Amino acid sequence: MRSLIVTYVSLLGLLALTAGLSFIPMGMGNLIANLGIAVAKVVLIALVFMQLRSADSLTRTAAVTGLVWLALLFWLTLNDYLTRT
Amino acid sequence: MTENVHVQEQFQDAEQQHSTDVLGMWVFLGSEILFFGGLFLVYTIYRQAYPEAFAEASSHLNLWLATANTAILLSSSLTIAMSELLLRQDRLRSARLAMAATVGLGLVFLAIKGLEYYLEYAEGLVPFLGSFSYSGPDADQVRLFFHVYFSMTGLHALHLAIGVGLIVSMLVLSFRCSDRARLERQLEVSALYWHFVDVIWVVVFPILYLIK
Numbered sequence: 372m373r374s375l376i377v378t379y380v381s382l383l384g385l386l387a388l389t390a391g392l393s394f395i396p397m398g399m400g401n402l403i404a405n406l407g408i409a410v411a412k413v414v415l416i417a418l419v420f421m422q423l424r425s426a427d428s429l430t431r432t433a434a435v436t437g438l439v440w441l442a443l444l445f446w447l448t449l450n451d452y453l454t455r456t
Numbered sequence: 457m458t459e460n461v462h463v464q465e466q467f468q469d470a471e472q473q474h475s476t477d478v479l480g481m482w483v484f485l486g487s488e489i490l491f492f493g494g495l496f497l498v499y500t501i502y503r504q505a506y507p508e509a510f511a512e513a514s515s516h517l518n519l520w521l522a523t524a525n526t527a528i529l530l531s532s533s534l535t536i537a538m539s540e541l542l543l544r545q546d547r548l549r550s551a552r553l554a555m556a557a558t559v560g561l562g563l564v565f566l567a568i569k570g571l572e573y574y575l576e577y578a579e580g581l582v583p584f585l586g587s588f589s590y591s592g593p594d595a596d597q598v599r600l601f602f603h604v605y606f607s608m609t610g611l612h613a614l615h616l617a618i619g620v621g622l623i624v625s626m627l628v629l630s631f632r633c634s635d636r637a638r639l640e641r642q643l644e645v646s647a648l649y650w651h652f653v654d655v656i657w658v659v660v661f662p663i664l665y666l667i668k
Contacts, residue, residue, distance in 0.1 A: 390519070
C-alpha cells in the first residue's frame with residue numbers, strides 16, 4: 372500500500388510540475404520537459420500500478436513489443452515526412 | 457491466492473492460468489497502443505508542419521479543467537490499484553469501496569470532459585458539427601488541430617466509458633461470484649485496462665493542452 376501512495380504522490384507532483392512549467396516560456400525546452408515528464412509518469416504507472424516490476428519476462432516482453440511496433444510506425448513514416456523538400 | 461483454485465482444463469495449474477490472463481491483456485494493450493499510435497503520428501506530422509497554428513489552437517482549450525481531470529484520472533488509478541491489493545488481503549468490503557470510488561472518479565472525468573466539449577461548442581470550435589466559426593489566422597490549420605483534438609479525446613473518453621462498465625461489472629461480480637481467485641484475476645486484468653486508459657491520457661494531456 373505504501374508504494375502505491377508514494378507513486379501516486381509522485382505522479383501528482385509531476386503533474387503540478389508539467390502544468391507549472393508550461394507557463395514559463397522555454398521554446399524547445401517546454402516540449403522536451405513536457406514529453407520527459409509524460410514518459411516519467413507512464414513509466415511509474417507501468418512499473419508500479421500495472422505491476423511490470425514484478426511481472427514475468429514474457430509479460431514484460433509483450434508490454435515492450437507494443438512500443439517497438441509504435442517506434443517502427445513513427446520511424447518509417449517520419450523518415451518520409453521529415454525529409455521532404 | 458487461495459489453495460483450491462478452480463483451474464480451467466486447458467491450464468496446467470493456477471499459476472499458468474493467471475499469467476495467461478495477464479499476458480492476454482498485455483497483448484491486447486499492445487494493439488491498443490498502435491490504435492492510438494496512428495492518431496499520435498497524425499498529430500506529430502501536423503504539429504511539425506504547422507507549429508504556430510497548433511499553439512494558437514491549443515490556447516483555446518481549458519487548461520484548468522484538463523489539469524483537474526488529469527489529477528482525477530491519476531487518483532482513479534490509485535483507487536483501482538488499492539482495490540486489487542485489498543482484495544488480495546481478503547478485505548472484500550474495502551476493495552468494493554475502492555472499486556466504487558474508481559467508477560465515481562471515472563464518471564466525474566467524463567462529466568468534466570463533457571463540460572469542456574460544451575464550452576468548445578459554445579465558442580464555435582467543433583469542426584464537424586457545422587459550427588466552426590474560428591476566423592483568426594491559419595483558420596484551416598486550427599480546424600485541423602480540433603479534428604485531431606476531438607478524435608483523440610473522444611476515442612479516449614470512449615475507452616474510459618468502457619472501463620467504467622468493466623469496473624462496474626467487477627463490482628457486480630464481487631457480489632455474485634464465490635470464486636475469489638477468479639475475481640482477483642479478472643479485477644487484475646480490468647485494472648490493467650484502466651491504467652492503460654490513464655497512460656493514454658498522460659500522453660494526450662501535454663501534447664494537446666501544454667503547447668505554447
